Amino acid sequence: xxxxxxxxxxxxxxxxxxxxxxxxxxxxxxxxxxxxxxxxxxxxxxxxxxxxxxxxxxxxxxxxxxxxxxxxxxxxxxxxxxxxxxxxxxxxxxxxxxxxxxxxxxxxxxxxxxxxxxxxxxxxxxxxxxxxxxxxxxxxxxxxxxxxxxxxxxxxxxxxxxxxxxxxxxxxxxxxxxxxxxxxxxxxxxxxxxxxxxxxxxxxxxxxxxxxxxxxxxxxxxxxxxxxxxxxxxx
Amino acid sequence: xxxxxxxxxxxxxxxxxxxxxxxxxxxxxxxxxxxxxxxxxxxxxxxxxxxxxxxxxxxxxxxxxxxxxxxxxxxxxxxxxxxxxxxxxxxxxxxxxxxxxxxxxxxxxxxxxxxxxxxxxxxxxxxxxxxxxxxxxxxxxxxxxxxxxxxxxxxxxxxxxxxxxxxxxxxxxxxxxxxxxxxxxxxxxxxxxxxxxxxxxxxxxxxxxxxxxxxxxxxxxxxxxxxxxxxxxxxxxxxxxxxxxxxxxxxxxxxxxxxxxxxxxxxxxxxxxxxxxxxxxxxxxxxxxxxxxxxxxxxxxxxxxxxxxxxxxx
Numbered sequence: 001x002x003x004x005x006x007x008x009x010x011x012x013x014x015x016x017x018x019x020x021x022x023x024x025x026x027x028x029x030x031x032x033x034x035x036x037x038x039x040x041x042x043x044x045x046x047x048x049x050x051x052x053x054x055x056x057x058x059x060x061x062x063x064x065x066x067x068x069x070x071x072x073x074x075x076x077x078x079x080x081x082x083x084x085x086x087x088x089x090x091x092x093x094x095x096x097x098x099x100x101x102x103x104x105x106x107x108x109x110x111x112x113x114x115x116x117x118x119x120x121x122x123x124x125x126x127x128x129x130x131x132x133x134x135x136x137x138x139x140x141x142x143x144x145x146x147x148x149x150x151x152x153x154x155x156x157x158x159x160x161x162x163x164x165x166x167x168x169x170x171x172x173x174x175x176x177x178x179x180x181x182x183x184x185x186x187x188x189x190x191x192x193x194x195x196x197x198x199x200x201x202x203x204x205x206x207x208x209x210x211x212x213x214x215x216x217x218x219x220x221x222x223x224x225x226x227x228x229x230x231x232x233x234x235x
Numbered sequence: 236x237x238x239x240x241x242x243x244x245x246x247x248x249x250x251x252x253x254x255x256x257x258x259x260x261x262x263x264x265x266x267x268x269x270x271x272x273x274x275x276x277x278x279x280x281x282x283x284x285x286x287x288x289x290x291x292x293x294x295x296x297x298x299x300x301x302x303x304x305x306x307x308x309x310x311x312x313x314x315x316x317x318x319x320x321x322x323x324x325x326x327x328x329x330x331x332x333x334x335x336x337x338x339x340x341x342x343x344x345x346x347x348x349x350x351x352x353x354x355x356x357x358x359x360x361x362x363x364x365x366x367x368x369x370x371x372x373x374x375x376x377x378x379x380x381x382x383x384x385x386x387x388x389x390x391x392x393x394x395x396x397x398x399x400x401x402x403x404x405x406x407x408x409x410x411x412x413x414x415x416x417x418x419x420x421x422x423x424x425x426x427x428x429x430x431x432x433x434x435x436x437x438x439x440x441x442x443x444x445x446x447x448x449x450x451x452x453x454x455x456x457x458x459x460x461x462x463x464x465x466x467x468x469x470x471x472x473x474x475x476x477x478x479x480x481x482x483x484x485x486x487x488x489x490x491x492x493x494x495x496x497x498x499x500x501x502x503x504x505x506x507x508x509x510x511x512x513x514x515x516x517x518x519x520x521x522x523x524x525x526x527x528x529x530x531x532x533x534x535x536x537x538x539x540x541x542x543x544x545x546x547x548x549x
Contacts, residue, residue, distance in 0.1 A: 051434060075437035087432040089425050100425050103418065104437030150437060 001060070002027045002154055002185050003048075008057030010043045010209075017043035019209040021057070025154065025187055030180050032188045032196040034220075034227070035206035041189040042084060044206070045156050048187070049081040050074045062153055075104045078153030082160060086143040090132035094123055094142060097131050101146030109149055116145045137168040144175065155179070156187045161195065173199050197221065237389035242512045243505065244390055248465070250504020251400035255458035256481035257488070257496035258407050259451040265491030266427045266447055270482075272354040273329045275474030276361035277452045280325065281318035281459030282469040283365050288314030289376045289463075292369060311379040311464065318456050326452030329357055330445045358474070365471040375468045399461040404497070406457065410450070411493045423447060427491070480507060483527040489537030498538065 003025040010018040018040040025031045033041050046052040048059060050071035059067050066074055089097050098116065102109040117124035120141050126133055134142060140160060147155060157176070161169045173195050180186055180199075190196035197203060197217040205213040205220060205227055213223050220227060256278055263271040283292075289310050291298040301310050333350040341349065383394040414420040422443050425433040430440055462477065463469055484503035488495025503523055510522040530537065 049435065051431065070439070071434045072437045072439045075435070081435055083432060083435060087429055087435075089428050089432070091424055091428045092421065096421055096424075099418075100421055100433075100436045100438075103422065146436070 001025070002029075002062060003187070004058075004060040005048070006058050008044070008047060008059070009055040010040070010047050010052055011055040016055075017209050018047065021206075021209070021211060023204060023211070025185060027153075027185055028180070028183060029202065030176070030186045030188060030200045032190055032200035032203040033206060034190060034193055034196060034203060039206040040209035041206055042158055043209075045081055045158050045187070045189055048156060049079065051081075072104065075150055078151065079156070080147045080150045080152035080154070081156040082143050082147045082158065084158040084162065086136075086139045088131045088134070088139050088142050088146070090130060092131060093128050094131050094134070095127040097142055097146050098123075098149055101149030104150050112149060116148070120145065136163050137165070137171070140164060140168075140172060141175075148179070152184070154185045154187060156189075158189045159191060160188075161190060161192045169195060193227070239512070240388075241390050242508050244392065246505035246508035247501055248393070248396040248400050248504070249508055250484075250501035251396075251403040252458045252462050252465075252477065252500075253481045253484050253504050254407055254497050254500030255403045255454045256478055257485040257500040258410065258493055259454040259458075260478075260482060260485050261488075261491055261493060261496045262410075262447060262451045262454075264485075265493075266423055267334065267350075267444070269333070269350045269354075271333070271451070272351065273325075273333065273357040273361075274451065274455050275478030276358040277322050277325060277455040277474075278459040278462075278477055279365065279469070279471065279474030280361055281322050281456035282463045282473055283369065283374065283459075283471070284318040284321055285311065285314035285460050285463035286374045286376055286469050287369070288317055289379065290374065292374070308379065314463070315460055318460050319453065322452045322456035322459075323449050325361075326448045327445055329354070329452075330448040333357070334444055334448075335441065362471045362474070369471070371471050373468050373470045376463065378467050379464060393465070396465050399465055403458065403461065406454065407493065407497055410454075414493065419443070419446070480523055483523050485537075486527055487530055487537055489539040492537070492539045495537055495539035 001024055003023070005021060005023040008018055008021040008023075009016065021040075021044060023031075023033075023044075033044065035041050043052060047054055050066075050069055050073075054067065057067075058065060061074070061079055062077065064077070066077060066079070069077065089100065092100065095113070098113050099109075102112075117127065120138075122134075122138050123142055123145065126138075131139070131142060144157070144160070160176075161172055164172060169192065176186060176188065177199055188196055188200060197220060200217055202216055203214065203220050204211045213220055213226055256274060259274050260271065263269055263274075287293050288301065301313050305312055333353045337349050337353070378395070380395045384391050385394065386392070414423060422433065422438045425436065425438060426440055426443060434440055458477075462473070480503050481500060484499035484501075485496050486499070487502060488497070488499030506523055506526065507519055510519045514522070
């Protein structure tokens with residue numbers, strides 16, 4: 001088991017954003033976490049990365065108990081989050097953004113950066129320009145490439161399709177599946193249920209901070225009523 | 236004409252001191268959006284340490300040791316070392332009280348005025364520590380390098396001043412290069428723009444911030460050291476006097492912009508000396524602050540800045 005989460009609680013003041021969440025992810029899996037706005041999906045990812053504190057629960061990752069690890073240490077340990085809204089550094093060039101992705105490593109990364117440029121010629125063409133000149137789709141590719149340069153064992157994606165055109169969404173999910181075929185494990189938070197369930201091996205549906213359904217995509221689709229209820233926030 | 240040219244040269248030399256203090260301000264503002272009022276204090280502490288080492292301010296015992304080890308003409312070397320060490324240590328203490336503990340207690344402390352207020356507290360505390368020990372009167376030394384100078388035409392160049400200006404510009408260029416080209420520089424710029432995202436890249440913000448505090452402190456310390464050597468008179472309030480002008484220079488150049496701080500620092504040095512020449516020393520603050528107010532009204536981003544107030548502009 002690559003990732004094992006037990007009884008995870010996240011609180012903001014009196015609000016319990018995540019309550020008693022259990023989640024597992026095997027090496028090589030794509031697991032998706034679905035749910036309405038405010039269901040606690042982003043809080044879950046932030047807690048896994050270590051940028052919000054846990055109120056309760058344990059996180060085991062890659063054979064170690066990482067519950068007490070700082071976020072930078074978890075990055076060095078192979079756990080990397082692509083945050084919602086891409087959050088690229090616009091005061092840095094495209095190339096510097098990629099270099100920041102490799103910040104946690106001390107081995108040479110130039111060859112890997114060149115591979116990324118081969119994969120995304122649009123990034124290569126703008127390598128020395130401010131990352132602010134990139135389109136939304138290009139920014140998402142940069143954000144994912146930047147995360148890949150930390151050499152993650154588990155890549156966590158928070159709403160990667162948000163704001164992308166339908167064509168770019170298809171391209172994005174092709175990339176996610178290709179990365180997974182190359183052996184990368186992925187934890188995917190998505191609003192685009194249809195695309196997410198198509199790509200994922202398993203999924204969880206969150207409602208008010210707790211998992212109400214989990215299983216294979218077929219299981220989730222079969223419980224469509226519950227799924228819809230979760231999205232409408234009715235329960 | 237020669238007199239005026241001489242004043243221009245003097246103004247640029249003085250500007251070299253302002254440049255380093257302005258860059259220290261701009262470094263902390265650019266990264267943390269925090270106008271750090273301990274910077275004048277650190278400048279003053281370094282200037283006074285320099286004076287104390289040279290003028291026997293640490294007491295007869297320590298003075299005798301310095302005489303034995305270095306010899307009377309070389310006591311300025313002890314001043315440099317003491318100033319750099321004291322300011323570095325003070326910077327680390329200041330970082331804890333103006334940033335680290337605030338962040339631990341209140342989250343992103345830079346969103347609040349808390350660091351500003353605690354840094355003002357440090358400024359006043361340091362000034363009163365110095366007054367308590369050495370009083371508030373002017374403290375003077377004999378220049379360790381005498382009147383070493385050379386002439387170009389009718390214009391006199393003091394050799395220590397020329398070296399000081401060259402040194403301050405070299406240090407600031409080096410710093411700018413560090414920000415542009417190194418891993419640490421990229422980390423600082425990424426924290427300036429998005430501290431939370433920098434953390435996601437594996438940047439340990441809590442370890443980079445003290446480094447930047449120390450770098451800013453050392454810039455002030457070197458400026459203070461050079462000030463004492465070149466102008467030979469300091470006092471507990473010298474930091475206020477120099478740093479307020481440096482702030483004007485920084486705003487002129489644009490907040491958070493290292494190149495702007497260089498141009499702005501040199502410009503206010505020039506403006507100060509020329510104002511004294513034309514209008515007299517008693518109203519010298521009027522042209523400087525008048526210029527600052529004009530800039531804020533007409534071009535609040537300064538000459539080279541992107542935004543009036545905000546982060547992420549190196």
